[in-house]
Amino acid sequence: MSSYPEPVISVTRLSKTYRTGLRMKRVQALNDISLEVEKGEIFGFLGPNGAGKTTLIKILMGLTEPTSGTALVFDRTPRDATAKARLGFLPESPYFYDHLTAREFLGLAARLSSVPKSEAEGRVTGLLRQLRMEKSADIQMRGFSRGMLQRMGIAQALVADPELVVLDEPMGGLDPIGRKEFRDIIVDLRERGKTVFFSTHILSDVEMICDRVGIVIEGRMVEVGRLSEILTGDVESIEVTVKGVTGKTQKILERVSQHSLKSGDVLLLTVRNEEDVDKIMAIGREVGSIRVVGIVPQRRTLEDYFMEHVARTGRES
Amino acid sequence: MTDRISGVALNTFRESVRDKVLITLIIFAVLVMGSARIIQPLALGEEAKIIKDLGLSAITLFCVLIAILVGGRIVYREVEKRTIYIMLAKPVRRWEFILGKYLGLMAVLVVSLVVMTAAFYVILLVLGIGAPPYLLLAILLTLFELAILTAAAVLFSTFSTPITGAVFAFAVYFVGHLTRDLRLLAAMSPSPVVKVASYFLYYVLPNLSNFNIRPEVVYGAPLDPTALVLSVSYALVYSVTLLLIAVVIFNRKEF
Numbered sequence: 001m002s003s004y005p006e007p008v009i010s011v012t013r014l015s016k017t018y019r020t021g022l023r024m025k026r027v028q029a030l031n032d033i034s035l036e037v038e039k040g041e042i043f044g045f046l047g048p049n050g051a052g053k054t055t056l057i058k059i060l061m062g063l064t065e066p067t068s069g070t071a072l073v074f075d076r077t078p079r080d081a082t083a084k085a086r087l088g089f090l091p092e093s094p095y096f097y098d099h100l101t102a103r104e105f106l107g108l109a110a111r112l113s114s115v116p117k118s119e120a121e122g123r124v125t126g127l128l129r130q131l132r133m134e135k136s137a138d139i140q141m142r143g144f145s146r147g148m149l150q151r152m153g154i155a156q157a158l159v160a161d162p163e164l165v166v167l168d169e170p171m172g173g174l175d176p177i178g179r180k181e182f183r184d185i186i187v188d189l190r191e192r193g194k195t196v197f198f199s200t201h202i203l204s205d206v207e208m209i210c211d212r213v214g215i216v217i218e219g220r221m222v223e224v225g226r227l228s229e230i231l232t233g234d235v236e237s238i239e240v241t242v243k244g245v246t247g248k249t250q251k252i253l254e255r256v257s258q259h260s261l262k263s264g265d266v267l268l269l270t271v272r273n274e275e276d277v278d279k280i281m282a283i284g285r286e287v288g289s290i291r292v293v294g295i296v297p298q299r300r301t302l303e304d305y306f307m308e309h310v311a312r313t314g315r316e317s
Numbered sequence: 318m319t320d321r322i323s324g325v326a327l328n329t330f331r332e333s334v335r336d337k338v339l340i341t342l343i344i345f346a347v348l349v350m351g352s353a354r355i356i357q358p359l360a361l362g363e364e365a366k367i368i369k370d371l372g373l374s375a376i377t378l379f380c381v382l383i384a385i386l387v388g389g390r391i392v393y394r395e396v397e398k399r400t401i402y403i404m405l406a407k408p409v410r411r412w413e414f415i416l417g418k419y420l421g422l423m424a425v426l427v428v429s430l431v432v433m434t435a436a437f438y439v440i441l442l443v444l445g446i447g448a449p450p451y452l453l454l455a456i457l458l459t460l461f462e463l464a465i466l467t468a469a470a471v472l473f474s475t476f477s478t479p480i481t482g483a484v485f486a487f488a489v490y491f492v493g494h495l496t497r498d499l500r501l502l503a504a505m506s507p508s509p510v511v512k513v514a515s516y517f518l519y520y521v522l523p524n525l526s527n528f529n530i531r532p533e534v535v536y537g538a539p540l541d542p543t544a545l546v547l548s549v550s551y552a553l554v555y556s557v558t559l560l561l562i563a564v565v566i567f568n569r570k571e572f
Contacts, residue, residue: 061406064571081408089406095398097328099335111324112407156403166406 006075008164008195009037009060014069016055016219029055031219032069037197037212039163042190044210045199046302048310052219053199054092057168060197061089073164085114088157092168092199094149098142102133102152105141106159113160120159127155147178154185165189167198171205183209203302215306217313223305231300240269240280241294249287256280270298321409325417326424333387333425342386343429346379347436354444365446366535372437373452373531376430377459383429384422384463385486388470390479391418392567401572412564419471419560426463430456455534458545461552462528466490468559469523475566492518493525523555 016030030052037043047053058064059071062079076083096105103124110120128137131151136144141152150170157165167186171179179202186196186209200206206213207227214224223230242253245267254260256279257269271277277295284290333339353368392415395401404414434456438448469489473482492499496519503515527548533540 058402058572061402063402063405081410084406084408087406089402091399091402091406094403095400096403097332097400099332100328104331108324108328109403109407112321112404112409114320114408 006039007036007072008039008074009035009043009197010070010072010075011035011056011060012070014056014059014066014071016052016059016064017067028219030059030066033216033219033221034069035214035221035224037195039195040190040193041211042186042196042209043198044206044213045197045216046201046203046206046213046306047199047216048201051216053201053216054168055219056216057089057166057197057199060166085160086162087164087166088160088162090150090153090157090165090167090170092172094153096141096149096152096156099140101138101140102128102144102155103137105152106155109156109159115160123159123161127158131155146173147175150174150178150182154182162194164195164197167196169200170198171200171202179205203306207302213302215309217309220313222309222313227302230305231302235273235297236300236304237270237272237298238274238277239294239296239298240271240277240292241296242267242269242280242284242290243293244290246289249283249290252283252287253280256283266293318413321407322413322417322420325404325409325414326421329391329418329421330424333422334428336387338386339383339425339429342379342383343432346375346433349375349379350433350437350440353440364444368441368444368446369452369535370531372440373455373459373535376433376437376456377462377529377531379433380426380429380459380463381466381490384426384467385470385483385490387425388422388467389474389482389486391422391471392474393477393479393482396572405572411568415471415475415560415564415567419468422467422471423464426467427460430460430463451534454540454545455531458528458530458548461549462525464552464556465493465523465525465559468556468563472559472563472566475563475570489522490525493523494529495526496522496524497526524551527551 012034014030014033015028018027018029019025020027033052033056045053045056055064056071059066060073060078062077062084071078073080073083074086078084097108100108106124106127107120110123115123128134131154133148133151133155136148141149144152150173154167154170157167165186170182170186174182183205186198189196190211210227212224212226213230215222215230237258240257243266245253245262245265250260250262250267253267253269256276257271259270261268269280271280281292284292350372353364353371356364356367356371395404395418405411409417434453437452441448466486466489470482470486473485477485499515499519499522503512503519506512506515527544530540530545532538
């Protein structure tokens with residue numbers, strides 16, 4: 001038996017081409033995507049709008065078929081009901097049945113997920129309590145706010161206590177409190193040994209909670225890996241704050257720096273490395289009237305990384 | 318499996334009975350049946366037959382409208398509102414979804430038939446006409462006609478918009494009542510093209526006039542039990558065939 005755990009999601013050389021419009025124009029939504037998601041990890045699927053995130057999720061949910069390549073969930077094809085029985089899914093901007101109350105809807109979700117009748121009622125009540133929906137439990141969902149609908153969405157995804165939870169843009173349109181609640185739910189799922197695969201274009205969510213990320217831009221997977229591997233921790237630049245700067249010393253200091261910003265007698269300089277910091281310190285000692293009051297190394301953020309890739313892909317295309 | 322099918326069916330049933338369209342159609346049906354009181358003086362001694370015929374026709378017509386208007390959008394609406402994502406991401410097989418939608422709508426039609434029939438019998442009793450139980454036979458056969466029409470509406474809703482689906486379903490209903498004329502046309506036409514086309518439509522489209530025994534029950538004509546059994550069997554085979562085609566189309570569908 002292999003010592004490696006069986007991947008929960010396995011995608012190999014997956015491509016998807018749509019034909020749209022009267023002229024049946026070809027649109028390549030996914031191009032040769034490969035990735036694996038292991039048991040117990042939170043995997044963030046990151047990309048700008050229209051990058052192909054939802055298309056991949058639809059393929060994983062058996063809602064659409066790939067043009068080429070394979071997608072497996074629990075080592076089975078996505079349409080396989082035994083694979084679906086082990087996962088929960090929250091679509092992007094979910095829309096539910098207006099005519100149902102929250103309790104009826106979760107009851108339906110439990111029934112469709114083959115949750116035993118003896119357990120269904122307890123699960124529904126527990127989820128309504130956990131998501132603070134008890135007061136609205138017997139109201140038709142037509143009057144629910146965006147946040148309430150999103151909570152109902154996660155509740156129906158969790159009703160069968162699935163091993164894998166797939167969330168498409170779960171934080172989209174939520175206020176900061178709602179986003180914090182969702183992050184807590186995702187982290188709680190990981191603590192309970194669940195696997196979470198979620199797509200987003202909100203970088204801070206990914207940085208806060210993801211174990212690994214996949215970055216997709218214009219249908220291509222440009223990076224897959226641990227955040228610590230992608231963001232190597234190397235210092236990209238150093239910000240040096242200097243006080244007591246006059247017009248003459250400003251010009252001398254700016255020769256050393258890449259960027260500068262002056263406010264009153266305070267000058268913020270961005271330099272490449274420690275040697276440049278030493279040069280500034282030397283100038284300070286020579287001039288005498290200036291003081292270095294801050295030295296902050298700038299490390300690469302996910303945003304920097306992401307924006308570089310977006311810019312590079314834009315140039316290439 | 319049965320849990321999932323009944324879950325989809327129950328949801329379809331709830332959705333339909335909480336929809337204003339259904340309630341409105343049932344109210345209209347009862348109003349039309351009640352209007353028999355107005356035509357009573359014009360019936361020249363045939364009021365009992367005319368009122369029975371009007372009542373049975375109203376029940377059929379409004380149930381056909383429910384089957385077509387609700388059925389024609391039954392799958393499309395799930396796709397349009399993207400609730401299909403939630404449904405199909407659960408361990409629900411696509412054929413279970415189609416069958417559940419169909420059975421849910423059939424349950425709606427059974428309840429509508431029961432409500433309208435009860436109103437019809439109340440009206441007959443109030444008008445002092447009497448409520449013979451044999452009228453129920455015509456209503457029962459209407460249910461089998463609705464089984465075919467609902468299967469056709471569900472089939473159309475897997476690939477067309479509600480309006481197009483309703484137009485197709487209405488076409489099936491009207492042509493389905495003219496299939497005997499199609500056979501006559503095929504036999505009499507000198508044109509081979511018309512002959513082939515007429516025979517094709519005659520054999521492909523459902524023969525819905527088989528299910529209309531209203532004149533027989535209203536005017537007391539004899540009924541052939543073998544023909545009734547054959548009509549019921551025909552309805553079951555035809556409905557299953559239409560649903561199988563719907564499943565094939567729905568299985569190939571991407572969302």
